[in-house]
Amino acid sequence: MTEEIIxxxxxxxxxxxxxxxxxxxxxxxxxxxxxxxxxxxEMRGGTANVIVIISSERISSPIIKHFDTxxxxxxxxxxxFESSVKPGGVLIYDSNGIxxxxxxxxxxxxxxxxxxxxGKMNSPKTFNMIVLGGFLKVxxxxxxxxVIKGLKKSLPERYHNLIPMNEKALQKGLEIVKKx
Amino acid sequence: MEKELRLMKGNEAVxxxxxxxxxxxxxxxxxxxxxxxxxxxxxxxxxKTTGMVVxxxxxxxxxxxxxxxxxxxxxxxxxxSSSPGIxxxxxxxxxxxxxxxxxxxxxxxxxxxxLGTIQPAQSxxxxxxxxxxxxxxxxxxLAPASVQEMADFVGLGFDLAFKYRNPAMILSDGAIGQMxxxxxxxxxxxxxxxxxxxxxxxxxxxxxxxxxxxxDLDPNAQEVFNQKLIAKYNEIKEKEVRYEELRCxxxxxxxxxxxxxxxVCMKSVQLARAQGIKVGLLRPITLYPYxxxxxxxxxxxxxxxxxxxxxxGQMIEDVLLSVNGKVPVHHFGRMGGIVTNPxxxxxxxxxxxxxx
Amino acid sequence: xxxATGIKDILKPENLVYNKTKIMxxxxxxxxxxxxxxxxxxILAEIIGEEGLQSQTIGVSPVGCSVLLYNYLDIxxxxxxHGRAPAVATAIKRLLPDKxxxxxxxxxxxxxxxxxxxxxxCNRGENILIIFINNGIYGMTGGQMAPTxxxxxxxxxxxxxxxxxxxxxxxxxxxxxxxxxxxxxxxxQSVHTPANVRKTKKAMRKAVQYxxxxxxxxxxxxxxxxxxxxxxxPVLSNKWMExxxxxxxxxxxxxxxEEKSAQ
Ligand SMILES: Cc1ncc(C[n+]2csc(CCOP(=O)(O)OP(=O)(O)O)c2C)c(N)n1
Ligand code: SF4
Ligand SMILES: [Mg+2]
Numbered sequence: 131m132t133e134e135i136i137x138x139x140x141x142x143x144x145x146x147x148x149x150x151x152x153x154x155x156x157x158x159x160x161x162x163x164x165x166x167x168x169x170x171x172e173m174r175g176g177t178a179n180v181i182v183i184i185s186s187e188r189i190s191s192p193i194i195k196h197f198d199t200x201x202x203x204x205x206x207x208x209x210x211f212e213s214s215v216k217p218g219g220v221l222i223y224d225s226n227g228i229x230x231x232x233x234x235x236x237x238x239x240x241x242x243x244x245x246x247x248x249g250k251m252n253s254p255k256t257f258n259m260i261v262l263g264g265f266l267k268v269x270x271x272x273x274x275x276x277v278i279k280g281l282k283k284s285l286p287e288r289y290h291n292l293i294p295m296n297e298k299a300l301q302k303g304l305e306i307v308k309k310x
Numbered sequence: 311m312e313k314e315l316r317l318m319k320g321n322e323a324v325x326x327x328x329x330x331x332x333x334x335x336x337x338x339x340x341x342x343x344x345x346x347x348x349x350x351x352x353x354x355x356x357x358k359t360t361g362m363v364v365x366x367x368x369x370x371x372x373x374x375x376x377x378x379x380x381x382x383x384x385x386x387x388x389x390x391s392s393s394p395g396i397x398x399x400x401x402x403x404x405x406x407x408x409x410x411x412x413x414x415x416x417x418x419x420x421x422x423x424x425l426g427t428i429q430p431a432q433s434x435x436x437x438x439x440x441x442x443x444x445x446x447x448x449x450x451x452l453a454p455a456s457v458q459e460m461a462d463f464v465g466l467g468f469d470l471a472f473k474y475r476n477p478a479m480i481l482s483d484g485a486i487g488q489m490x491x492x493x494x495x496x497x498x499x500x501x502x503x504x505x506x507x508x509x510x511x512x513x514x515x516x517x518x519x520x521x522x523x524x525x526d527l528d529p530n531a532q533e534v535f536n537q538k539l540i541a542k543y544n545e546i547k548e549k550e551v552r553y554e555e556l557r558c559x560x561x562x563x564x565x566x567x568x569x570x571x572x573x574v575c576m577k578s579v580q581l582a583r584a585q586g587i588k589v590g591l592l593r594p595i596t597l598y599p600y601x602x603x604x605x606x607x608x609x610x611x612x613x614x615x616x617x618x619x620x621x622x623g624q625m626i627e628d629v630l631l632s633v634n635g636k637v638p639v640h641h642f643g644r645m646g647g648i649v650t651n652p653x654x655x656x657x658x659x660x661x662x663x664x665x666x
Numbered sequence: 667x668x669x670a671t672g673i674k675d676i677l678k679p680e681n682l683v684y685n686k687t688k689i690m691x692x693x694x695x696x697x698x699x700x701x702x703x704x705x706x707x708x709i710l711a712e713i714i715g716e717e718g719l720q721s722q723t724i725g726v727s728p729v730g731c732s733v734l735l736y737n738y739l740d741i742x743x744x745x746x747x748h749g750r751a752p753a754v755a756t757a758i759k760r761l762l763p764d765k766x767x768x769x770x771x772x773x774x775x776x777x778x779x780x781x782x783x784x785x786x787x788c789n790r791g792e793n794i795l796i797i798f799i800n801n802g803i804y805g806m807t808g809g810q811m812a813p814t815x816x817x818x819x820x821x822x823x824x825x826x827x828x829x830x831x832x833x834x835x836x837x838x839x840x841x842x843x844x845x846x847x848x849x850x851x852x853x854x855q856s857v858h859t860p861a862n863v864r865k866t867k868k869a870m871r872k873a874v875q876y877x878x879x880x881x882x883x884x885x886x887x888x889x890x891x892x893x894x895x896x897x898x899x900p901v902l903s904n905k906w907m908e909x910x911x912x913x914x915x916x917x918x919x920x921x922x923x924e925e926k927s928a929q
Contacts, residue, residue: 150490157317157492165317165490169343170428190576192489195651283317339779340810340823349810352823357832366811366823366833369749369779394748425729425745 131161131186133271134194138179138211139203144258147284148201149180151262155272155280156184164192177206184271201265205229222264222307232310240268242307248299255292256299263303274300311497320460320486321346323493324390324416327464329356332499334385335363337376339395342428343484344418347390360501370395374402374415381411382522384509386468386502390416392484393434394425396442403477404443408524410539412471414464415449416480418487421620421647429647430484430570435624438481439598446536448543450478450550451597453568457491459595465496470550472506474542481597483620485570485649543599552595553604557583561590563659564608566629567618568594570649575618577652582659589659597625602632609636614663618655619643689715693737700900702890703732705857706799706866710770711739713870723766724758726751730772731805731892749780752787755794766877768795773814774804777839781813784839791848791882795873798840798885801892802911809895813837816914821895836914840887844921850882852921856889858904862917881923889915 135152139145146167156163166181181197183189200215202208202223208230215221217236225231226245242264248257266277281296318326325347328336338348348366356362363380367373373389380387391399396417406413417438421431438451450470452463460482467478505511513519526532554572557579558564565575572593582589592608594601609615615637617626623641630639642658644650689711695704714723720741727735729748736743746754751769759767776784776798787794803821804810811821811828816836818827828836844852851873855866866888873884889911891903898906 153490154317157315163317163490163492166485167488169484169488189491190580191574191578191652192491193485193570193574193649193651194577195653340774340804340807342807345807345810345822349822349825353825355826368781368813371779425733425747 131271132189133184133199133269134197135182135184135199135201135265136179136197136211136214137182137201137203138177138207141176141178143178143203144255145178145203146180148258148262149182150284151277151280152182152184152272153280154283155277158276158279158283159272161186162189164189166192177204179207179211199265199269201261202232203261208232220268222261222268224261239310240264240307241310242303244303244306247302247306251299251302253295253299256296259296259299260303260306263300263305264307265303266300267304267307313494313496316493316495317490318457318461318493319346319488319490320454320457320482321418321488322350323457323461323495324464324480325350325354326495327461328388328414329354329360329362330496330498331465331468332360332386332501333362333388333464333468334501335365335376335380335387337365337367337373337380337387337389338391339367339370339373341370341392341395343420343430343487344390344392344416346487347416360498362501370398371402374399374406377413377415378402378406378409378411381406381413382409382510384506384511386412386472388414388416388464388468390418392418392420392428393422393431396434396437400437400443403449404445404447405524406477407443407447407449408445409522410475411477411522412468412475413477414467414471414480415477416482419481419483421645427647428484430486430620430649431645431647432483432569432571432620432643433622433624433645434481435597435619435621438479439600439628447539448476448546448598450474450476450546450599452478452480453595453597454480454482454486455569455572455593455595457486457489457493460486461493461495474546475508476542476546481569483570484647547599550596551599551601551603553601554593554595555604556591556593558590558592558608561588561608561611562613563587563589563663564612564615565589565591565618565655566594566605566615566625567591568597568625571618571620571643574650574652575655578655578659581652582656585656587656587659587664594625597628600628600632602628605629605632606634606636609633612637615639616659616663617641617643618650620649621645687712687715689720689740691738691740695738696734697731698892698894700891700893700903701731701805702801702857702888703799705863706770706797706888706890707732707735707738709857709863709867709870710768710797713867713874714739714741714766717871717874719766719874722764723768724762726755726758726767726769728769728771728775729806730775730799732770732772732799733806735770749775749778750783751775751780752783752792752794752796755796756787756790756792759792759794763793766795766874767793768797770797771799772805773798773800773802773812777813777837781839784843785846787848788843788883788885789846789848791850793877793880793882795870795877795884795886797870798887799890800840800887800915801890801895802836803892803895805892805895809892809897813839814915816910819910838915840885840915840920843883843885848882849885849921850923851876851884851919853885853919854887854889854915854917856907856912856917858891858907876923887915889917
């Protein structure tokens with residue numbers, strides 16, 4: 131099994147940390163993982179993206195051009211990465227702020243309105259966990275218990291009190307993700 | 311003692327591995343994309359645990375001269391930087407090589423020349439492998455292709471440096487420095503208590519004074535010293551060549567690539583093989599000494615070699631020297647901080663080499 | 667549309683209270699919201715414009731957040747290696763003595779890696795203006811400790827606060843250069859309030875005059891904020907600067923010309 135994922139959005143949306151939790155979760159499940167972020171001053175309010183690969187085998191290239199799954203969180207990233215999803219692959223997006231929706235017919239498109247939901251839950255910080263929940267519903271490649279373990283690993287001890295809230299957000303994501 | 315599994319950035323792995331390897335001192339100056347090394351060490355504060363000294367220097371020039379001073383005391387010391395900072399260190403590096411001091415230098419390469427870009431590149435190959443500073447000298451150059459190797463080569467680099475009394479360099483790049491992978495960390499090693507006989511530690515009455523210098527005004531003596539260095543480099547070439555082969559047994563085409571480019575090519579090999587193209591990969595792990603003998607042997611079997619590098623074509627010169635005209639050698643690469651991708655490498659193979 | 671006419675009504679020459687100086691280009695500044703660099707740029711641009719120096723000026727930009735300064739002021743520029751701007755400016759001024767030559771540098775650039783160049787160009791009394799943005803941190807590379815970081819301040823390479831016993835003391839480089847015979851006018855200002863902006867602008871205008879009179883090195887430190895590196899909102903960062911930076915780096919002139927006839 132190899133799953134090649136790109137997560138892309140604004141810096142500050144928790145793109146990199148969501149990828150990190152995925153990677154940690156993969157480690158908890160005894161998989162090979164790689165996490166390759168975009169880096170540099172573009173992080174100041176600009177776009178951010180990360181390539182996460184989770185595999186049962188040794189990972190060859192951590193840098194790739196085509197992905198099994200694209201998780202897209204703003205318009206700029208949608209414009210840039212819609213065409214990078216492999217035919218037959220999956221695109222998951224949050225429609226918040228999207229003016230041109232994805233158009234490809236050869237991939238399966240899901241919507242997870244995480245920004246709206248995070249607003250409703252009054253915890254904007256859990257936005258990326260809702261998105262992750264949506265991903266796990268569509269691609270249940272990691273067991274939920276390992277995701278929770280991964281979350282614990284990636285969060286500094288002093289934030290462990292936030293784990294229940296994040297679990298709730300993950301659950302919310304599982305519920306609200308829908309095929310377009 | 312068991313190894314410990316962590317998920318880390320390449321940069322963090324270097325820092326943690328240095329502590330665990332029992333390093334005595336680290337001296338550095340911030341520069342993207344490797345500042346995490348100093349940041350990690352400052353957070354870890356190893357001076358409180360192992361006694362390892364960590365200092366943010368006022369410049370790379372200062373940092374490399376701190377390394378000179380520490381190494382001359384027989385200590386295990388390292389510095390890390392990225393391309394523009396490594397250029398500044400060149401004066402210190404040639405003095406270290408000239409004084410035959412062991413130390414570790416890590417270059418997390420970014421695109422150049424000049425201030426260039428902060429994105430990954432492999433355009434410092436010449437500088438690392440062919441000299442960099444003035445005078446006849448070589449570094450032992452290790453090219454990690456994973457976070458695991460970033461960690462492992464810290465220990466290996468120190469071992470080789472001390473074995474040969476020669477500076478060793480880890481030639482990495484922004485991609486390997488910034489990415490996270492699983493890494494198995496070696497258990498904490500104690501800092502060495504043994505002091506090399508040549509180290510300046512204060513002269514007891516029982517030995518002659520130790521002088522660390524790279525100066526010899528007598529050209530005859532200097533030439534003898536140069537010959538001694540050459541003999542050392544020849545021994546290194548004989549004993550320390552390291553490389554990895556992937557699907558070379560029946561290969562008609564051979565990628566030669568190190569570091570990040572090698573990782574990209576591993577996938578290119580898979581993609582091309584799926585299309586029935588018999589291609590293999592030779593990944594030099596040591597760039598100095600270079601796996602020339604093995605490449606020369608492979609040149610008897612393959613039709614073409616392609617040096618895949620994130621540069622305008624630097625390592626290709628060593629491939630050409632290795633095969634000595636036996637087979638054609640092409641270069642493929644991206645520059646300016648752009649990392650090539652597996653599809654692009656295969657596409658180039660198909661259109662420019664097989665088709666062209 | 668009613669609204670559009672409304673705006674037109676307002677946009678009349680007699681209503682104009684502020685104009686973007688022509689020396690500033692239309693390029694979007696790359697700075698974080700609330701960062702002092704942008705304000706310092708504008709003052710400098712205004713001075714160059716008001717003094718009619720556009721065709722007479724060569725600027726030297728540093729390596730730091732203001733590395734792209736050459737995109738923002740419509741004058742001739744040279745981009746120096748990290749810390750080397752005063753050496754670059756030395757040669758420019760010596761070869762083109764009639765031009766107005768200045769450097770613009772951060773604290774890491776000027777007071778760490780470039781200390782030798784700073785001290786020696788000031789000591790030689792190079793007839794240049796050095797503008798020194800002291801935000802107590804390495805902004806560009808992500809908030810590491812700078813030579814100017816005050817004691818106890820947290821940065822990414824002093825995560826538990828600057829421990830001066832281990833990491834050295836904050837360097838008051840401006841006070842040092844003021845002791846050198848080559849400096850003519852040395853002052854420390856800020857740009858975080860309109861009143862301070864006016865003072866800084868006045869200092870720059872003086873420096874321009876002194877350079878015309880070949881008086882020696884003029885050195886203007888601007889104590890500034892770095893909301894991103896300090897991990898504070900812009901408002902809080904200015905407050906923090908007043909409460910913590912100014913006591914250590916007091917504002918005001920440090921060295922002023924003795925003979926009044928200089929002006
Ligand atoms: C030789 C060299 N070393 C290190 C760097 C990395 N670097 C870029 S800017 C900078 C420091 C910037 O800090 P400062 O001068 O205070 O400017 P600020 O960004 O705070 O305005 C460093 C260390 C470099 N570009 N070149
Ligand atoms: S990092 Fe700091 S100095 Fe740089 S632009 Fe942002 S606020 Fe200004
Ligand atoms: Mg600064």
